[in-house]
Amino acid sequence: MNVLLVDDSASVRAILQVYLMGLHPTFLEAEDGERALRVLRLSPVDLVIVDVQMSPMDGITFVRELRQSERPQLRSVPVVMLTSDRSEAVRVQGLEAGANAFVCKPVDARTLLQTIQDVMPRGSP
Template identity: 65%
Template sequence: MNVLIADDSPTIRALLRVFLMELRPNFFEATDGGRALQLIRLTPIDLVIADVRMSPMDGITFVRDLRRDERPRICSVPVVMLTGERSEEVRKQGIEAGANAFVLKPVDPKVLLETITRILPGPTQ
């Protein structure tokens, strides 16, 4: 399984890799939404975990652009959004853009794994 982690924080990216090790994924990393889109166009990705707040392209814009792609392999990739904001408005914007799920920061590894299991089609191992 190929997992793309899009977050501008190297610390968060490292933590997410540790949290997801039991899935035995191949990890790809991006520091913003624009770089994440480039990677997805070059590499088959099975799951994206993206922070809402990144620069220059934020996570919500990334998801919106991802869902607009005409290639099914790209536009249908499941996306889990991460946010430290408790605002319902942020969640609403993300869901409207096409995010499959939200996980609040600080990330609880159990909640993240349960969320991934829920949104991924078929076995995750």
């Protein structure tokens, strides 16, 4: 399983890798939405975990771009958004953009793993 971690914090990306080690994924990383889109042009992924607040391209804009991709596999890849903003408005914006689920920061390993299980297609790890 290929997992793209998109967060402007290298420490958050490292923590996510520790939490997901049991799934034995291959990790791809990007510091923002623009870089993540470039990574996706080169490598197929099975799951994207993306922070909401990044610059220059935030997570919601990234998801919107992803869902408008010409490549069908990108339009349907599961996306879990991470946010420390607990407002309903951010959640609604993310879901309208095409996110599958949200996990609040600080990230809890069990919650993240359960969320991934919930959004992955049946038969996936």
